[in-house]
Amino acid sequence: MQRRLSISxxxxxxxFALLTIRLMFxxxxxxxxxxxxxxxQQEYDSSIIPYQRGDITDRRGTVLATSVDVxxxxxxxxxxxxxxxxxxxxxxxxxxxxxxxQYLGMVFPxxxxxxxxxxxxxxxxSQYYVxxxxxxxxxxxxxxxxxxxxxxxxxxxGIWFEKEYVRGYPYGSFASSVIGFCSSDGxxxxxxxxxxxxxxNGVNGRSYGYVSEESALEQTVIEAINGxxxxxxxxxNVQTIVENEIKAWNDTRINEENKARFGSKNTAVLxxxxxxxxxxxxxxxxxxxxNAPRDLSAFxxxxxxxxxxxxxxxxxxxxxxxxxxxxxxxxxxxxxxxFTIATGLETGAIKGDEIYECDGGEQIGPDYVKCMLTHxxxxxxxxxxxxxxxxxxxxxxxxxxENFSEYQHLFGFGQRTGIDLPGEARTDxxxxxxxxxxxxxxxxxNSFGQNFNVTMIQLASAFASIVNGGNLYKPHVVRSIVxxxxxxxxxxxxxxxxxxxxxxVSEEMKTMLRAVVEEGTGGIAGVLGYDIGGKTGTAQxxxxxxxxxxxxxxxxxxxxxxxxxxxxxxxxxxxxxxxxSVFAQEIAHNIMVQILPYLNIEKADPxxxxxxxxxxxxxxxIETEGTVHTxxxxxxAPESTENTAAPAPESTEGAQQ
Numbered sequence: 001m002q003r004r005l006s007i008s009x010x011x012x013x014x015x016f017a018l019l020t021i022r023l024m025f026x027x028x029x030x031x032x033x034x035x036x037x038x039x040x041q042q043e044y045d046s047s048i049i050p051y052q053r054g055d056i057t058d059r060r061g062t063v064l065a066t067s068v069d070v071x072x073x074x075x076x077x078x079x080x081x082x083x084x085x086x087x088x089x090x091x092x093x094x095x096x097x098x099x100x101x102q103y104l105g106m107v108f109p110x111x112x113x114x115x116x117x118x119x120x121x122x123x124x125x126s127q128y129y130v131x132x133x134x135x136x137x138x139x140x141x142x143x144x145x146x147x148x149x150x151x152x153x154x155x156x157x158g159i160w161f162e163k164e165y166v167r168g169y170p171y172g173s174f175a176s177s178v179i180g181f182c183s184s185d186g187x188x189x190x191x192x193x194x195x196x197x198x199x200x201n202g203v204n205g206r207s208y209g210y211v212s213e214e215s216a217l218e219q220t221v222i223e224a225i226n227g228x229x230x231x232x233x234x235x236x237n238v239q240t241i242v243e244n245e246i247k248a249w250n251d252t253r254i255n256e257e258n259k260a261r262f263g264s265k266n267t268a269v270l271x272x273x274x275x276x277x278x279x280x281x282x283x284x285x286x287x288x289x290x291n292a293p294r295d296l297s298a299f300x301x302x303x304x305x306x307x308x309x310x311x312x313x314x315x316x317x318x319x320x321x322x323x324x325x326x327x328x329x330x331x332x333x334x335x336x337x338x339f340t341i342a343t344g345l346e347t348g349a350i351k352g353d354e355i356y357e358c359d360g361g362e363q364i365g366p367d368y369v370k371c372m373l374t375h376x377x378x379x380x381x382x383x384x385x386x387x388x389x390x391x392x393x394x395x396x397x398x399x400x401x402e403n404f405s406e407y408q409h410l411f412g413f414g415q416r417t418g419i420d421l422p423g424e425a426r427t428d429x430x431x432x433x434x435x436x437x438x439x440x441x442x443x444x445x446n447s448f449g450q451n452f453n454v455t456m457i458q459l460a461s462a463f464a465s466i467v468n469g470g471n472l473y474k475p476h477v478v479r480s481i482v483x484x485x486x487x488x489x490x491x492x493x494x495x496x497x498x499x500x501x502x503x504x505v506s507e508e509m510k511t512m513l514r515a516v517v518e519e520g521t522g523g524i525a526g527v528l529g530y531d532i533g534g535k536t537g538t539a540q541x542x543x544x545x546x547x548x549x550x551x552x553x554x555x556x557x558x559x560x561x562x563x564x565x566x567x568x569x570x571x572x573x574x575x576x577x578x579x580x581s582v583f584a585q586e587i588a589h590n591i592m593v594q595i596l597p598y599l600n601i602e603k604a605d606p607x608x609x610x611x612x613x614x615x616x617x618x619x620x621x622i623e624t625e626g627t628v629h630t631x632x633x634x635x636x637a638p639e640s641t642e643n644t645a646a647p648a649p650e651s652t653e654g655a656q657q
Contacts, residue, residue: 046209050164051202054227056179056192058236059280059479065179065193065290067165070134073108073143075116077126080158092154099155107143108132134166167193169290175239177284177323178232178421178477181293189293190321192230192477194422199481199489202227226484233278233479238595242269242281245590249583250285253574261299262286265572268324269587270456271595274464274556274565276494277473279419284324293321327423329430329453330571333539334387334581335554336449336459338509340395341384342466343407345505349398352380352508356391364441369393381512385520387536389448396447401437404446410500411462412472419457419475420492427453450539460567463554465500466509467533467562472497514559518608522553524585527592528610529603531559534588536581541572549578553588558601566591 056065084096097120105113111131119129140161146152147159167182180191187201188194205224246267253263262285271281289295296305296316308316322328344350358375361368371389375382383391396404408414414431416424430453437443445451457475465472474495481489501509513533516522521536534555541548552569556562568584568591575583 047207049205049207049224051204051224052165052226053167053186053202054200054229056230056232058232058234062236063170064175065167065169068168069137069163070166071140072130072162072164073111073132073135074160074162075119075129075131076158076160077120077124077129080120081124083157096155096157100157100159103146103152103156104159107139108135172291173287173289175234176287176290178234178282179290181290191421192232195420196230200227200230228489229482230478231480231482233280233477235280237598238271239281239283241594242271242283242591245587246283246285249587260574263574264570266324268456268569269591270325270460270567272460272464272475272565274468274562277461277475279475279477282325286320288320323421323423325456326419326421327425329425329427329455330550331452331539332449332454332459333537333552334449335535335537335552337384337387337392338466338513338535339411339462340392340447341380342501342505342509343403344395344399345508346501347399347403349400349403350380350395355379356383356394358388358390361390362393362444364444367441369444381515384512385515387521392447393444396443401434401443404443405434405437410498412458413454413462417457417461417475420478425455427455427458449537456567456569460554460565464565466506467556469503469506470499470501472500510559517555521581522555522585524582525553525555525588526609527589527596529606529608530557530596530601531604531608532557533559536585538579538581540579547578548572551581551584553581553584555588557592557596558604563601564595564599
């Protein structure tokens with residue numbers, strides 16, 4: 001017996017040895033083939049875990065753009081049919097399909113139950129069919145509770161939820177041209193959403209594993225990395241005030257007679273901190289809803305919309321999505337005059353004690369360039385305060401083409417500011433070269449802001465340097481970038497690009513700009529008790545004969561160490577007589593009345609503007625010798641005047657470059 005057992009043991013060992021050798025041989029020669037065959041008999045479960053795009057907030061943390069989680073309702077026909085078959089064998093709830101569809105209809109009334117039943121019957125092995133896209137969290141939670149509730153969990157099977165995110169804007173059209181919006185694939189199209197797209201986006205995670213026939217799952221999860229949060233320089237309260245006042249003013253320009261939809265072609269306001277280049281508010285009107293950016297119903301009637309071709313719609317959308325403050329270029333008009341005077345003072349071409357004789361205009365070759373009035377004798381302060389074209393032209397002759405051209409570029413005209421928003425317009429081809437400025441007619445008209453183009457952000461940044469001591473800051477709309485854990489990834493400190501004027505010239509300019517508001521053409525912008533300086537502007541657009549005007553006001557407060565700068569532009573105000581900077585001044589005044597106390601800017605003198613009354617927009621043109629003249633109507637540069645820089649606003653206006 002012992003011998004037999006020994007022989008049997010040896011035989012078994014030999015068989016195991018042979019089997020082991022055979023397995024090693026198979027593994028060596030055919031292991032990969034058999035591995036693939038085994039894996040092909042298993043099911044591979046893999047799902048994407050979407051990242052959450054980062055928020056955009058104002059400077060105090062108010063969320064302006066966020067990603068809200070939504071859930072796709074997924075039907076798994078294979079599981080549902082398998083549960084049904086199992087129930088039938090075990091004599092449990094054989095109507096699992098009916099009860100599942102019943103509860104689906106209760107929670108999601110917009111799901112087509114008949115279609116769902118058809119999918120279950122016709123595609124019994126389907127494991128992924130979207131019954132509803134972007135169900136809310138509450139809907140998902142309600143159904144999930146039913147799926148786990150003691151009384152109903154055995155009546156539901158084969159339904160699961162796929163999480164994704166949808167971009168939402170809690171305040172609709174608020175700061176729409178700055179914030180921007182996302183396309184259906186979650187990437188930014190305009191504004192900060194576009195400019196900081198890579199920082200806002202994260203990295204998808206993944207859940208994966210092998211599922212056996214018994215549904216046992218060895219699962220591995222790589223978590224998603226969410227996007228960073230963009231903290232902007234915008235102040236929600238300032239932006240709200242600006243937008244409300246723009247709309248209120250536009251509403252006053254609409255009546256039964258004109259049948260207009262808007263009070264102007266464009267109205268735009270820019271509010272900055274001149275001491276660091278931060279943008280506190282940037283608004284354009286008319287605007288659009290970020291949650292429905294392709295809705296044109298506010299701009300066209302139903303009949304007009306029906307008549308639009310796809311190309312027309314594309315062009316219309318491109319127009320309303322643009323940010324006037326950075327994408328449009330225009331002739332600035334008299335808001336450029338402070339730069340001419342600052343150039344003269346800085347170069348020594350103007351001493352400050354000059355007296356200019358305004359006799360109504362200048363004869364330059366065959367062209368007569370008019371002033372709005374015959375002012376008589378004016379000193380430097382009065383020349384700016386009364387916005388005298390004749391005096392400015394005389395200053396330009398003293399400055400000369402070389403100095404004028406050099407300081408235009410020093411102030412940043414003809415160059416992009418580099419603001420951190422997409423679509424900033426180019427103006428390098430829309431200003432005169434030094435050689436072109438050698439022609440008297442060109443430097444003369446340039447001196448008071450005609451026949452060359454600027455953008456709002458360009459002029460505002462340059463103006464800030466005049467009143468802040470001479471520092472040209474790079475404008476920006478983002479303060480910092482914060483990761484999902486709250487750590488600051490990057491901070492944006494004030495960036496001085498160059499020195500434009502000396503602190504002494506800056507002080508001289510502020511004295512004159514203050515006089516513009518207190519004694520000159522900018523009185524409507526004044527606010528009771530506050531020390532404000534600024535400059536008005538009216539530029540007649542090309543063709544001059546069309547009577548279309550762009551009016552503006554740029555100002556700052558307080559006089560000492562300015563903390564806020566406001567620039568208002570009204571493009572083609574809806575009024576028979578457009579050429580009045582008062583339109584822009586009204587808006588600026590109403591905004592400053594509210595934001596100056598909010599920004600804790602102290603009053604300088606309680607009696608300043610004590611006798612000022614609210615302005616009623618009723619205008620009377622000043623008539624001289626049978627011809628109507630208004631401030632900077634642009635008639636100074638007749639259409640016959642050669643313009644080699646070709647800055648025609650009509651060909652560049654609205655062009656996103």
